[in-house]
Amino acid sequence: MAPPIEVTDSGIISGKIDLKQQIRMLLFFWDKIILPNNNILHINYSNVDDINLLQQEKILEIEEVWLTGLYSANKDMFLNVQEEIFHSYNHDGAECLWSLQQLHEDLSFQASKNIKTTLQRTIEFELYKAIPIPKKSIPLEEILNFKEKYNDELMTLRLCLSAMYDEIIRSPDQIYTKSIKLSQLVKAIDDLHKSMDSHKVMKNKFLASKKIILRTDFSDLIGAIPAGYGIYEGMNHLGIPSPLSMLLASLGAFIKIGIKENKIIEDIPRELKDYAYISRIEQNFA
Known part of the structure; x- marks a missing residue:
C-alpha cells in the first residue's frame, strides 16, 4: 500500500489521507498488505490500533527500506521504496501475486527505468x-x-x-x-x-x-x-x-x-x- 501521506509539487501533506478508510478498503479486496516505511521520512504506526491488529493477524507487515545517498522527500522517493519492495516480493515462485497501490491521480512508473x-x-x-x-x-x-x-x-x-x-x-x-x-x-x-x-x-x-x-x-x-x-x-x-x-x-x-x-x-x-x-x-x- 501507499503510505498515508500526499506528496505534491510543493511538498508533503500529512493527515489528508484517511488511514482508517484506506485500511478497510484494502482489507476488503486484498488478503495481505505490506506497508512501506523508510529512514528518510519514517512514520510511527505503533499507536495505530488497526495496524497493530492486522500485524497480530499476520495480514499486514511493515517493511522498512533503508535509503542511502541523497534523496528528496518527493513522489519519486516513495515510488522507489514501493517498487523495491514490490519486486522483492513479486517474483517467480512467490507465494502471492502482489498489486501496487498509488494514491495520486495518474498511475506512475517513473522510478522504473525500463518501463516506456x-x-x-x-x-x-x-x-x-x-x-x-x-x-x-x-x-x-x-x-x-x-x-x-x-x-x-x-x-x-x-x-x-x-x-x-x-x-x-x-x-x-x-x-x-x-x-x-x-x-x-x-x-x-x-x-x-x-x-x-x-x-x-x-x-x-x-x-x-x-x-x-x-x-x-x-x-x-x-x-x-x-x-x-x-x-x-x-x-x-x-x-x-x-x-x-x-x-x-x-x-x-x-x-x-x-x-x-x-x-x-x-x-x-x-x-x-x-x-x-x-x-x-x-x-x-x-
Missing part, C-alpha cells in the same frame, strides 16, 4: 459510486468475517475487474465481448451489494468509483461517443447492457464513457502482466 510509456487514444469507462466499500466505522473483525463468508462474491468481482481488459483485447469480436464483460461486471457488483445489504454490520457502506481504461481500437464507436459522454443516453446503442444502467441508477451512480489520451505502458514487463489490478477505486492501483 506512450500517449495513446483510449476508451474510458468510469463507474461512479458503484463499488461498495466498508465504512471506516466497521470493525476489522467484521470485514474479515464477511470475507470468509462471502469469498466467492468478492473473488468474482475481482476477477471481472481484472480480466476485462485482457479478454476484450484478445477477442476476435471486441464489441460483443465488451458487452458480455460489462454484463458480468454488473452482476458481480449487484451480488456483492446484496450480500452486504443482508449483513447486519456490512450494510453500513459507501459507494466508490472504478475506472477502466481500454486501449483497444473501438473505431466503430468513435463517432458515437463524444469526449465526456455520460449518464444514460445511448448506453444500449454503445453496447452497454440495460441492467447496468438500472443498477447504477438505483445506487445513485452513473457511468461515464469518453475518449481520452492516456499514458499507456508500451510493453508491460513480464513480472507485471499476471497479477490482478484495479485501476481505480477512489484512488489508483496498478
